[in-house]
Amino acid sequence: MLENPVAYYADADSELLGQLRAPALAEDLERLTGLTVERRAEGVALVDTSGKLSDIRFPGGGTVAQAALLLAARISAAAQRPGRHALELLPAPTAAERLAARALRIDAALPTRGLVAELAEPDQEPVNEESAYEAPGDEGRVPGETRYPFVTDSWLRGGLKEITAEYGAGFATDLRGDPDRLLGQVLDLLAAMSLIARVDGGALVLPLLARYRGVTARVKTRTAAQPTSQTALFADDTVTDTAKEPTP
Structure with missing residues (x-):
């Protein structure tokens, strides 16, 4: 979750899937990073609105991003x-x-x-x-x-x-x-x-x-x-x- 824009449940094996769905993981990540964890039916994502921890900002400025x-x-x-x-x-x-x-x-x-x-x-x-x-x-x-x-x-x-x-x-x-x-x-x-x-x-x-x-x-x-x-x-x-x- 720290290295990817989103962790999709469909990509996870059974052991990892249980960890991704556990509330404790989201709580730990929010506490350690200060970011917001979004949990949806398809997966889990960290939302970095500040851009401080992201190498790519999206949405963003410039022709390609727009x-x-x-x-x-x-x-x-x-x-x-x-x-x-x-x-x-x-x-x-x-x-x-x-x-x-x-x-x-x-x-x-x-x-x-x-x-x-x-x-x-x-x-x-x-x-x-x-x-x-x-x-x-x-x-x-x-x-x-x-x-x-x-x-x-x-x-x-x-x-x-x-x-x-x-x-x-x-x-x-x-x-x-x-x-x-x-x-x-x-x-x-x-x-x-x-x-x-x-x-x-x-x-x-x-x-x-x-x-x-x-x-x-x-x-x-x-x-x-x-x-x-x-x-x-x-x-x-x-x-x-x-x-x-x-x-x-």
């Missing part, structure tokens, strides 16, 4: 659609699988010499790359596996395109002109905050993303009396690290 907040609101709204408009549900990679995938990306950037070259010999056990949508082998699958709404890459690109068209005047010029780079950075930020899980072909909507449902924004232009006319984007829910909860 675009991520607005895209999060659209994704969350799409995840709530019922009936035939409902998103497909898929199982998410576990926390261990996400860590392994991150390690593979890091290893792929290392030079292939020395020890790394030895580890890459052909007789090495092949890496299992099936973790995005299903665990290897049906026999290991737990009944009632948690599944999450899936949004495709094309949907995400379209959503960001609409956001840029509406609020792009407040975005940095270089990112506004490179939508693919902006989308990549936006999704990286949302994944780092455990709001989504990136998978082949798109992203899975994780429960914490519902916190940012209903976020709105406005484009505010400086007065003409300024030497140069500049435009900035302001999200209405960025004054603290938590967005307003929707009204039932």
Whole structure:
């Protein structure tokens, strides 16, 4: 809980799950850190509104953070659609699988010499790359596996395109002109905050993303009396690290 934005119960084994659900853990963390512990049906999170203990502040300022907040609101709204408009549900990679995938990306950037070259010999056990949508082998699958709404890459690109068209005047010029780079950075930020899980072909909507449902924004232009006319984007829910909860 200290090292991650949220600890999802679905990622925990039975022994850890009991500890996460215990009231004593939340009380100890609040006492030791001074932060607020949020306990929901899906997991437990520490909320750092001061930003003193967090390396990433979200919501935050800047083009990537603002675009991520607005895209999060659209994704969350799409995840709530019922009936035939409902998103497909898929199982998410576990926390261990996400860590392994991150390690593979890091290893792929290392030079292939020395020890790394030895580890890459052909007789090495092949890496299992099936973790995005299903665990290897049906026999290991737990009944009632948690599944999450899936949004495709094309949907995400379209959503960001609409956001840029509406609020792009407040975005940095270089990112506004490179939508693919902006989308990549936006999704990286949302994944780092455990709001989504990136998978082949798109992203899975994780429960914490519902916190940012209903976020709105406005484009505010400086007065003409300024030497140069500049435009900035302001999200209405960025004054603290938590967005307003929707009204039932």
